Amino acid sequence: MKKRLLLPPKYPDGQERQPYPVKLMQHQETAHELAQKINYIVATYPATAMMLREIAQLVGVATDADCCCLVTVTDEESTQTTANWCSDEFLGMPLPDEMFSTERFLMELPVLQCAVEPRNIDEISIIRNSLAIGCQHLPLPIKAVLAIPTRFGGKNNGVIALIKFEAHDWHESEKHILKAVETSCAIAFSQVQQAQLISSQQQYLQKSNQHQSLIKQLTILSRSNLELNQMLQLAIASTAECLQADRGLLILLKYTDPLFRTPVKKQVPQAKADVVSEWRRDKTTQTESISSSFSLSDCGLCQKVFLDAGKPVIINDYTDLQDNTSAAPLFAIKELPAVLLMPLENQGKILGFLVLQQSVARNWQQAELNLVEMVCAQVSNAIIQSKTLRQVQTLVDDRTAKLQSSLELQSRLHEKMRQHVDQLRELNQLKDEFMSNISDRLRYPLTNMMMSIKNLRLPGIPPERQVKYLEILENECAKEINLINDLLTLQKLESEQEPPQVENIDLNTRIKNLSTSLTKKLAGKGLSIKLDIPKEPLKLQTELESFDRILQELLNNAYTYSERDTIIHLHASHQVDQLVDQVMIKVTNIGRGISEEEATYIFDRFRRGRGGRWTPGTGLGLALVKSLVQHLNGAIAVESNPIPNSQLSEICFTLTLPQFSDESTPYSDSD
Structure with missing residues (x-):
């Protein structure tokens, strides 16, 4: 079959005219179909980089580009998503021997055009930064680029770039296609960014749940009948494992100077440090309590806590320190150079330290530091309670021995003890009722709010259901606020004696x-x-x-x-x-x-x-x-x-x- 040649039409003046309107109409139909295909992908594909690659292939094939690059635009480069598609003739080609730096890449780019003119300086910068991120590993040097930034919600959220590995003059039809798919690609970029945000929030919630589980576990331990050393061993093991540390230590101090009861600023006391609990990641079973000890005067690392008024010591890499701070040998600084040393403090007195170590440099997040601080508070309370219980037990034994001298006194004390036990039982019952009551008052509204939030996140829910869930959220929030306001009002009335406003x-x-x-x-x-x-x-x-x-x-x-x-x-x-x-x-x-x-x-x-x-x-x-x-x-x-x-x-x-x-x-x- 012979191919028909489409000749330019002739007009009454005898001159030929190029069929631009026909071509433009064909490209409009192609751009419209392309946008529909992209919308279908956005609606059916998961919001991942794979979806962007499918869109990049559609756009690249439709525009006959050598490569199509899609890059999301965010405030942080670490969270940007890149999707590239290259024509079959360039697939499998080895990467160039010389990798260009970002500055050189942008300087040597011969042709950079925007599909919509004019563009402001910020958008040109966004396009260049996106190209530097998304085109670093292309098989050939770039010779020509046609790009357009997408906008969603009034902000730039991505860049679509067509790339040629040879010199090329971009036509209006190619620019028209980019303009036609801008909105659909903006929606795709937005969905990918939302999916990444949800994923990061889920990771944050998972970590928060782990932290809450740790605090709950330590609370149960503090109320158990375990011996102090056993409880401390479980506490350091749970904490170090939850925070993914390589090693955890609990160190207690014994002051040799009895007059050093109230710490003085910029003064290091004479004390002996004993390691009472240790946990290591590289051991399959938890190690038992060890008896390693050292003098506080021989460890500059521990002295920093006293010199900095009880503040925690955080060292991302001990080998980078310039002050030549000494450390006790048991810290094994060469093997575990990243150190977090948090003081165990009670009423201004430092009881010891909780130490977490890493083999590689680590930047502790504020939430993790807050968690370690809460753990230290619970461990400190457990230590004080253990000492207090021993003192109370000794005092009770002495009192019991004296009470045995008089049967009459013993009988009277027994009656008082019985009454005291009855009162304690009643108070305990009241406490249980209060905890059950207040927990229900707090839990049920929160549960309803959580269910409403989850339902609101479901795709495709009708507006009337959204209104219903929002009403539930508003009502349950009002219940929580009223409960808190009642508590605050009671507290205010008891603590402040202000005259009535008559x-x-x-x-x-x-x-x-x-x-x-x-x-x-x-x-x-x-x-x-x-x-x-x-x-x-x-x-x-x-x-x-x-x-x-x-x-x-x-x-x-x-x-x-x-x-x-x-x-x-x-x-x-x-x-x-x-x-x-x-x-x-x-x-x-x-x-x-x-x-x-x-x-x-x-x-x-x-x-x-x-x-x-x-x-x-x-x-x-x-x-x-x-x-x-x-x-x-x-x-x-x-x-x-x-x-x-x-x-x-x-x-x-x-x-x-x-x-x-x-x-x-x-x-x-x-x-």
């Missing part, structure tokens, strides 16, 4: 507004609220914010512990008791009764009645009410009256608040 308030309006806001919530449980307030305006001079919170907590408490399908009564009145002008508010509900014992601690923080242990709550509401009432110089009391022929009781909380000013009366119309 203002005139209309109790009738405040009570009606609060009751109205709870109507829908009460209806969900079949409850209703009945108000018994004076017809005339009931005025009170007090702190508005504190009063609203007190009444809100009392109504929430009544809602929580009321029997279904009952009525909550709220009664407000004015009275003068012993020449004291005050307002009395009673909140009454029907529910499980409160015993006399429970009434003694029901206003304590984290203490809840037995009837409310299976009801969600933090145990802070009534404690906050009591603190706020005391802040307003008022009083709060509770009564529980059994209902005849019923297992329920009528519970009444009585709130009494005084007027802060003698000039205004509670029935004054002025606000």
